[in-house]
Amino acid sequence: MVNNSPQRFDTIHTVETPEGVDLFADLAGPIPRAMAYATDLAIRLAILACSGIVALLVGKTGAGFWLILSFLLEWWYPVFFEMLRQGQTPGKKIFQLTVVNEDLTALTWSSSIIRNLLRAVDFLPFMYVFGLLSLILTSRFQRLGDLAAGTIVIQKNPLAETGVLPNTSTQPPEWSFAEGEQDAIIEFTARHQSLSVSRQQELADILTPITGREGPEAVNYLRAIGNWFLGAR
C-alpha cells in the first residue's frame, strides 16, 4: 500500500509491502534528475553525431538508417535502459538514481513507455518547464509522465555499511533519556566518521549545561553513552 500523507513534507517515500514491512526510499529532486538527463542527452547526441558521419559516408541508404536510429534514441533510449538496466539510464546510473513504480516494485514496460512518451508534454513549452513545475508542485517530485505512469525516481545509494563504532569507553547515562534523545545520541555516535571534529565538538557543546563537559571531553562522553545505548558493555 502506498502511503500518501500530504501533510508530511519529506523526501522520504514509504510503502507498506504485503509482508507487512514499511519500505522507504529517498525521492530524487529536480537537480540530480536534470543532471542525469543532461548526461543522457550528451550520450545520445554523441551517438547521433558519430553515426551521422558514418551515414554520410554510406549515402542515402545510410540516411534512412540514421533517421531510424534517431527515432529510437529520441523515444526509446530511456525505455530500453529503464527496462533492461533496473530502472537506470546511463545518466541516472552516474547520479545514482533509479525509476521504480510508486509501490517500489520494478518498472513494467507499460509504465516506462507511458512516462517516456509523455516526456513530449513535460518538455513544453520549452526546456521541460511543465515537467519542472509538476516536479515542484507534487509531493513526490513527479513530472507529468510520472504522474500518469505511477512512477517515482528515487536515490539508489550503494549499500551503506553499518559504521564502525568509535573506540572509546562505554558508560551508562547518568539520567534517563527520552526515545528521541537516545536516537540523537546514537546517531551522533554512529556518524562519528562522517562529521568533522569541530562540528562534533560544536554539537556536543550544546549539551554542556547538562553534561558539564566541554570540547573533546564532551564528545567522548556522548560517544560513551551512545556506545552503551547501542549495546556495548
Add this chain to the structure above:
Amino acid sequence: MKQQDFEKKYQGAWLDLEKLLKEAPFKDNNIALPRLYHQVSHHLALAKTRRYTFSLVSKLNRLVTECHHHYYDGSSNYRFQFLRFLFVGFPAALHRNKTYVLASLGIFLLPAIIMWGLCFTNPDIIYSLMAAPQVAEFEAMYAPGQDKFGRERTSETDIAMFGFYIQHNIGIAFQVFAGGILACVGAVFFLVYNGLQLGAVAGHIVQVGYTQTFYSFVVGHGAFELTAIVYAGAAGLRLGMALIAPGSYRRLDALKWAAQDAILIVYGAIFMLLIAAFLEAFWSSSGSISPLVKYAVGAFFWIFVIGYSCSRGRGNSSHEY
C-alpha cells in the same frame, strides 16, 4: 536486544541474502530466498521499532527492497503476449474506448472534409494554411510520370524514406497522444492541424489535376497511417478526459488508470505506423505499379483495418499486458 547483539546474531542471514541476490535468486526453485526474505523483512520491522541506527535500518531496507523487486516484478510470462495483443488486446482496447475513437475520428475528419471542400472549389485557399514553396513541393511530389511519387526528389532511396516515415510519422502520433494529458487540448490541436493539412493537400491536388497519382499513392498506407493517427488521438483524449471528468475517482488515480488503458492503443498505433511506413516507402511510392492495382490493394487494406478495428477482440479481454 541492543543493536550490537542484534547485528551479531543475524549478520549471517544478511550476508546469505546478499550473496543469494547477487547470484540467481530463483535458480532451481530455490526456497532459500523466500525464507530469508521473510526473516529479513522481520528484522527490518524490528530494527525500526527498536530505533536502531539509521545506517543499519537503511541497510536492511535496501536488502528487503531488492527482494521486493524480485517478487513483484510483474514480468512473469512474455511468450506469445505480442500475438495475443494483436488478436485480442488491441481490438478490445479500441472497443472499450470506442467513444474516444469516434470523437477522435470526428475531430480529425471534420476539418479535413471542410478543408478538402474549400480547396477543391477555390485554388487559393491552400495558401492560407501553407506557404507557396511548400505547396509547389507537394505539387511536384505528385506530378505524373515519375518513377517514385510522394518525394521531394525522386532520387531518394526507399530505405531513406522508410527511415524518414518512421521518425516523422510515429513522432507525430506520440505528440498527439502526449498532448492529450493537457486536458485534451494538445491532442485536439494536433488532430485538427493534421486534418486540415490532409484535407488541404487532398483537395488542392484535385484542383491541379494530379488526382490519379495522389490518391493511388495515399490509399494503401493511408489505411494504416490515418487510422493510427486517429487512434493515437483517441488515446490522448482518454488521458485528457480522465483529468476533466474523473468520475468517482481522484483525478490522479483516474489519470493513472486511463494511462494504463490508453497505452495499449498507442502500442497498436505504433505497430500500424510501422506497417504504414513500410508500405509508403516501398509500395505506395512505386511508379511502376498501375493505379488500378494500388486501388484494389488499398481497398483491401481499408476493409481489413476497419474489420479488424471493429472485431472487439472477442474472447478473453483482460487488461494484463
